[in-house]
Amino acid sequence: MIKHLFSSILLFSIFILPAFAQTTDIRGTVADQTGTPLVGATVFIKQLERGTQSKTGGAFTLTSIPVGKHIIEARLIGYESARKEITITLSNMNEYQLVLRQTALEMKSVEVTASRRKQEQSDTRTSILTIEPREAKFKAGAAEDVLRSLQTLPGVVAPSDFSSQLIIRGSGPDQNLIIMDNIEVFNPYRLYGFVSMFNPETVSGITLMTGGFPAKYSDRLSAVLDITNRIGTKDHTLSSMANISLTNANLVMEGALPFLDGSWILSTRRTYYDLIAGPIAKASGAVDGDIALPNFRDIQVKIALTPHPNHSFTINGISSRDNTELTSGAQRKQADSISIFDKSFNDVAGLTWIWSPTSKFITTTTLSYYQNTGANNFGGEGGSNSLISDTVTRESFEKLQDSLKKLGIEAPRLYSIEGSTSFNFKKTSVKSELSWNISPEHLIEVGGALDFITTGVDFEITFDPRLKALRASNPRFAALPESFGTSIDYLRSNLYAQDNIKLTKALTIQPGLRFDRFEIIGRSYISPRLSASVALDEVTTLRSAWGIYYQSPGYEKLFDRQVFLDLTTSAVQSLRAEKAIHYILGLERMLTPEWQVRVEGYYKDFNDLILQEKLTGTNYRTERIEGKDITKREGWSAPIAFQGDSLTTTPVNTATGNAYGVEFFLQKMQSVGDNPFYGWLSYSFGFANRYRDGFTIPFNFDRRHNLSITGGWKVNSWLDVNFTWSYGTGFPWTKPVGIKPRIIQEKDTLTGQNIAKIDEDWRGVVFAIDRGGDENLNQARLPDYHRLDIRGTTYADWFGWKWSFYLDIINVYNRKNILSENYRINRETLEIETRQTSMLPILPTIGFSVKF
Numbered sequence: 132m133i134k135h136l137f138s139s140i141l142l143f144s145i146f147i148l149p150a151f152a153q154t155t156d157i158r159g160t161v162a163d164q165t166g167t168p169l170v171g172a173t174v175f176i177k178q179l180e181r182g183t184q185s186k187t188g189g190a191f192t193l194t195s196i197p198v199g200k201h202i203i204e205a206r207l208i209g210y211e212s213a214r215k216e217i218t219i220t221l222s223n224m225n226e227y228q229l230v231l232r233q234t235a236l237e238m239k240s241v242e243v244t245a246s247r248r249k250q251e252q253s254d255t256r257t258s259i260l261t262i263e264p265r266e267a268k269f270k271a272g273a274a275e276d277v278l279r280s281l282q283t284l285p286g287v288v289a290p291s292d293f294s295s296q297l298i299i300r301g302s303g304p305d306q307n308l309i310i311m312d313n314i315e316v317f318n319p320y321r322l323y324g325f326v327s328m329f330n331p332e333t334v335s336g337i338t339l340m341t342g343g344f345p346a347k348y349s350d351r352l353s354a355v356l357d358i359t360n361r362i363g364t365k366d367h368t369l370s371s372m373a374n375i376s377l378t379n380a381n382l383v384m385e386g387a388l389p390f391l392d393g394s395w396i397l398s399t400r401r402t403y404y405d406l407i408a409g410p411i412a413k414a415s416g417a418v419d420g421d422i423a424l425p426n427f428r429d430i431q432v433k434i435a436l437t438p439h440p441n442h443s444f445t446i447n448g449i450s451s452r453d454n455t456e457l458t459s460g461a462q463r464k465q466a467d468s469i470s471i472f473d474k475s476f477n478d479v480a481g482l483t484w485i486w487s488p489t490s491k492f493i494t495t496t497t498l499s500y501y502q503n504t505g506a507n508n509f510g511g512e513g514g515s516n517s518l519i520s521d522t523v524t525r526e527s528f529e530k531l532q533d534s535l536k537k538l539g540i541e542a543p544r545l546y547s548i549e550g551s552t553s554f555n556f557k558k559t560s561v562k563s564e565l566s567w568n569i570s571p572e573h574l575i576e577v578g579g580a581l582d583f584i585t586t587g588v589d590f591e592i593t594f595d596p597r598l599k600a601l602r603a604s605n606p607r608f609a610a611l612p613e614s615f616g617t618s619i620d621y622l623r624s625n626l627y628a629q630d631n632i633k634l635t636k637a638l639t640i641q642p643g644l645r646f647d648r649f650e651i652i653g654r655s656y657i658s659p660r661l662s663a664s665v666a667l668d669e670v671t672t673l674r675s676a677w678g679i680y681y682q683s684p685g686y687e688k689l690f691d692r693q694v695f696l697d698l699t700t701s702a703v704q705s706l707r708a709e710k711a712i713h714y715i716l717g718l719e720r721m722l723t724p725e726w727q728v729r730v731e732g733y734y735k736d737f738n739d740l741i742l743q744e745k746l747t748g749t750n751y752r753t754e755r756i757e758g759k760d761i762t763k764r765e766g767w768s769a770p771i772a773f774q775g776d777s778l779t780t781t782p783v784n785t786a787t788g789n790a791y792g793v794e795f796f797l798q799k800m801q802s803v804g805d806n807p808f809y810g811w812l813s814y815s816f817g818f819a820n821r822y823r824d825g826f827t828i829p830f831n832f833d834r835r836h837n838l839s840i841t842g843g844w845k846v847n848s849w850l851d852v853n854f855t856w857s858y859g860t861g862f863p864w865t866k867p868v869g870i871k872p873r874i875i876q877e878k879d880t881l882t883g884q885n886i887a888k889i890d891e892d893w894r895g896v897v898f899a900i901d902r903g904g905d906e907n908l909n910q911a912r913l914p915d916y917h918r919l920d921i922r923g924t925t926y927a928d929w930f931g932w933k934w935s936f937y938l939d940i941i942n943v944y945n946r947k948n949i950l951s952e953n954y955r956i957n958r959e960t961l962e963i964e965t966r967q968t969s970m971l972p973i974l975p976t977i978g979f980s981v982k983f
């Protein structure tokens with residue numbers, strides 16, 4: 132009896148129990164249609180009430196799932212949900228890939244959950260800031276521009292109201308790497324820097340890494356901005372929207388393709404104010420001839436194809452043009468004149484192939500071409516304000532010249548200048564990356580790229596004899612060539628590997644190693660990097676990063692730098708790449724599912740910074756003679772030669788520097804539910820200095836305190852109110868230390884040699900502003916900056932179309948923020964008078980969008 136009972140239990144255990152207990156684990160990844168992994172997606176099997184979230188690399192795991200058929204589903208805010216019927220067996224690997232399609236940006240409210248914005252605790256990246264495309268579009272005072280929407284984030288400073296450039300943690304805009312759809316872009320600006328090339332209606336992802344970025348990014352010292360454009364909708368054959376903002380009119384069309392599970396999206400923008408203001412300016416006599424006020428137009432297209440579940444292709448194309456044409460009118464009241472004809476072009480083309488042979492492997496290969504070209508001609512006359520105290524018409528100015536000549540007095544003259552410039556930057560690249568998701572806790576990424584770069588710069592400037600003499604007497608400008616032309620072709624190549632591995636439940640590390648070869652200087656570099664995250668609890672994460680970064684010289688980087696260097700000289704072969712070392716430590720905590728706080732400290736050490744070479748030369752000074760009239764030549768001694776410095780265009784590694792500070796970021800996310808408030812508060816306290824020849828020189832955009840408060844209120848279903856208030860202490864500035872006679876060099880008519888003399892005109896000695904030496908550079912400060920912007924957006928459904936209208940008021944209380952100070956000498960008192968140039972005044976704008 133016992134024997135039979137034991138046999139029955141054994142048979143039941145072998146054959147019956149497994150029929151009820153046949154379960155296994157399933158794994159997979161979640162990605163968008165371009166193959167980009169999606170973190171934070173909810174993956175679940177509804178009938179089993181089992182679910183999880185995708186982790187780093189888009190990986191997910193569901194454990195103890197019964198064999199058989201199930202429906203697995205993935206959801207993520209901003210994407211259409213994906214459902215797939217799966218058959219789970221014990222013999223198969225049970226690995227699946229879920230692809231989510233992006234939804235078009237709705238003009239009405241977009242619900243953003245806390246989990247969508249929360250950085251995964253196993254994500255070791257420090258200093259990462261992500262904003263939603265909707266925030267870029269609706270942020271008050273940002274002119275619906277992507278780059279401007281980033282200027283109130285911690286560690287980010289705007290150089291002025293007129294620029295969309297980013298100054299990040301004490302580094303210049305030339306030290307930021309900007310990538311769009313896996314393609315590096317040299318010049319991401321439109322309207323000469325006022326706005327960016329990124330269309331807020333087509334952008335799907337905006338990620339800014341302000342320091343400590345991983346090994347996959349190269350050739351920049353400071354930060355990385357990674358922009359992703361969305362693919363077109365597949366729900367309609369044709370869907371369209373139109374938008375008019377402060378700077379441009381915008382048309383977007385998109386739809387599904389009838390083949391290869393494809394879609395397309397096309398957008399085009401053009402400024403419109405120039406079409407209105409141009410005829411008005413011409414009618415007023417301010418300008419003559421055919422004119423074109425600063426304007427731009429662009430067209431952008433993206434095609435996505437999925438011919439096979441494991442293969443997807445995207446084709447990107449952008450073409451743009453900036454243009455200015457104007458000539459001062461003959462009937463103008465101001466004696467000075469100007470003539471400008473300028474055109475520049477920006478073109479991008481790219482093909483990306485994403486192949487995922489299994490759920491563990493994703494390869495991304497991009498072939499791209501980028502070209503930025505431009506040419507201009509300019510000329511004009513200036514200097515009337517320094518010659519006479521009141522503004523005069525050209526006619527009265529010429530009469531004054533004639534009268535003085537009849538009396539035998541040297542007539543005051545306007546300075547004249549004319550010239551032409553052109554540039555041509557081209558880059559052809561092939562780039563390949565592989566992601567190997569070994570497990571949900573282990574992701575390896577490797578990749579490499581080849582960039583074939585051609586850069587050409589030409590310019591020719593003609594000075595009148597008086598300006599040429601003044602230029603020769605100034606040691607800082609004497610060495611600048613009046614004409615220059617060159618073209619450089621070189622190769623840039625790189626390889627990298629990084630390994631994100633979860634060592635324990637709380638600790639994740641990501642070591643990385645990068646190899647760069649810069650043929651322009653004939654040097655190679657190895658860049659180790661390391662980042663780590665520690666989950667102190669479920670809502671608190673400690674992150675740190677360390678890394679070495681290199682940046683090669685190149686004409687394509689001088690656009691943002693605004694300093695000319697001659698990279699054709701033999702000195703280039705002795706140049707070293709600029710170097711920075713980052714040290715970062717940060718603490719992040721989710722106070723509630725909607726409130727997030729982060730504190731981060733950083734230190735950046737710069738070495739081998741490239742500047743213009745300084746050579747020893749001959750300068751001149753003069754001394755005052757007591758008891759004599761200093762407005763006359765006899766009031767001063769003859770020019771005395773002394774040994775001084777002269778800047779050249781030769782590049783040298785002669786400067787070092789550092790930047791360090793602490794940042795605080797408090798964010799309230801827009802959530803699903805009744806709470807209508809969202810926004811952030813960011814505060815930065817930092818220092819940025821450069822060191823050269825024993826002097827400590829504050830960085831041009833060193834800002835000690837920077838505070839921004841950005842908020843939004845979803846009043847109801849048809850009204851949004853947004854505001855931004857910004858405050859920053861003044862930028863460094865070089866104040867004058869006094870005045871001095873201007874000394875020029877002219878050729879002696881008898882000896883033919885250049886002689887130094889005190890410059891004189893019909894009034895006597897011509898004085899110049901004395902700004903001191905290097906010890907005085909950037910030692911003063913401009914006034915503090917602050918500004919309030921408010922925007923209201925209302926929504927309506929008319930004729931079956933979705934409409935939105937907005938009123939955006941920049942600088943609500945009309946604060947006079949100072950861009951710069953100019954100085955002139957009062958001939959009556961010989962005192963220095965200061966003229967301040969202001970930034971944007973109060974500026975109300977209106978616009979609308981319609982989706983049809």
